[in-house]
Each structure stands twice: as C-alpha cells, then as structure tokens.
Amino acid sequence: MQIAATDRTPAISLTQDPLKLSISGESFPEDVSAFYGEVISAVNQLASTAKGKLEVEMAMVYINSSSIKAMYRIFEGLDAYRLADNEVQVTWLAEADDDIMQELGEDFKDRFQSLNFTVEQHG
C-alpha cells in the first residue's frame, strides 16, 4: 500500500518485504474514516497476511484529534499483530523542538506498553 502525502494527509506506506509501515506528514483529512479506513483494515489483516518482524515508523508534523482516534485503531492492529507472536518495533519521530508530537508519541507509548516503542526527536 502506497498513499502519497497531501497538504492535509500523510504519506502512508505498508510493504511486505521488508515488512514495514510508515506514516509521515500532516493529518487533518476532511473525512478521517474514509482516509484511514483502508489503512486500519490492512493493519488488522497483518496477522493473517504476514509473519515476522514488523518495523513501524511514524513521523507526524501535525495531527488533529480525530486522526489521533484513527491512529489509535492502527496501534491496536499493531498490538494484535504482536499478540500473534510477532515482533513489532515502533519508532515515533518528532521534529526537534516539537513538544506536541514528542508528547503524543509518549502518550501512545504509554497506551501500548507491550509494543517495543521508542520516541525520538530528529533534526
């Protein structure tokens, strides 16, 4: 799955080889359910379509509260994949000095303590 970024929606890619999910950019789509629905279902299907270590990289710039709800559903899917006896490595990248995205990464990490989850700031 490859979704190109727009001014208000993030770039999303989900690849099988290597097994990796990346989400980066802005997120305030006009219709959050329509935008994230396909991504959430693809992540939910991972346990039956894939096996082995899944790398996840999130690098958000701005994300509105309704997108945070959708992101939470994605994390639930990732946790389900972990429960199916797979390793999941999440890297949450916040821009340097972006306290909001740094805190949000910590919030997700707190909610999904079973995931191998790091929050980092980058240049």
Add this chain to the structure above:
Amino acid sequence: MMDLSQAISLRNSLRNNHVIMAYNGTVSDDLMVTLADLLKERLVANDDIKRSKLIFAVFMEGVQNLIWHGKEHEENMGMILITEHEKEITIMCGNRIEKDKTQGLKDRLAQIEGADKDTIRQLYRDGMAHASEHEGPGSGLGLLEIARRSTQPIGYTFVDVDEHSVDFILAATI
C-alpha cells in the same frame, strides 16, 4: 443594513479589543483550511515555532468543533475571534447549541476547568481509547487538546438565546 457609523464603531471595537481575525457565518472545512493558512503565515512571522504549533493546534481543534456541531443544524453559524495583546493570543470559538445538549458539555468542561496539566494529560490518554463513546469525530479529545495546549485555563460561557438554544463560547489563550 448596518449604517456606516455602526461599521466604524464595529471596527473601533475590533481594534480596541486587539482582534486580529474575526469571522461569523457558516464554518466549512474549506474556510478552516484558508484561515489556518492565514494564521500560519502570521505565526511564521513571529518566529517562535514552539508557540506557533500550540496556537495552530488550538485553532484547528476549536474550528473543527464548530464544523462538526454546525453539521447538526443547517442554520447554525459559528464565530471565530482571535485577539493578540501583549504577546498573548486568545482564540475564541462560539456557536449556538441545543439547550438539552449542554449538560454533557458542561460536565466535561467542569472536569477540565479545575484540572492541572498532568490530570488533563491523563484524561487525554484515557480519551484516546474511547473512539465512539461520545459524539463527534474527536470524541471529546478536542476539548482536552485545547486545554492541554493553552497556557492559561480555558474560559467558556453559555448564554441563553431562547427556551431551546444556548450560545456557547470557548476561549483559549496561548
């Protein structure tokens, strides 16, 4: 029609209250994006990226609340006021809501109003998980987001319009 002297006094009122952006009318998604771009340009000029991000987040959540609740009533108009005075920006968002829908909102505001930042963060973390338990796409997270990003406690008021409706205004200062 407003006469010209009323227009002058309205302008003076905006100026005396340090209003930098004022809007009253239908709040659409397109309008939000347009105003957000204008606000971003102005904030970039201020050159304080951390604070700009706080202001932008509060603006977006406030306006998204108006859009969401505006969808419930065709004739519902939203108000957006932004003031800037002595390095403080205040964003006010107002709309008319049905009287019988105010109690849930009042309860949530009361919970947020007296809470310190750590409590608000905990409420936020709890709220992230509960996707469909409240109305609205952000399911109550929007108010918490606004409270969390504000540098002062949020302000709000409810003003009775008639027996069915109430004007609600939320103010956040950064």
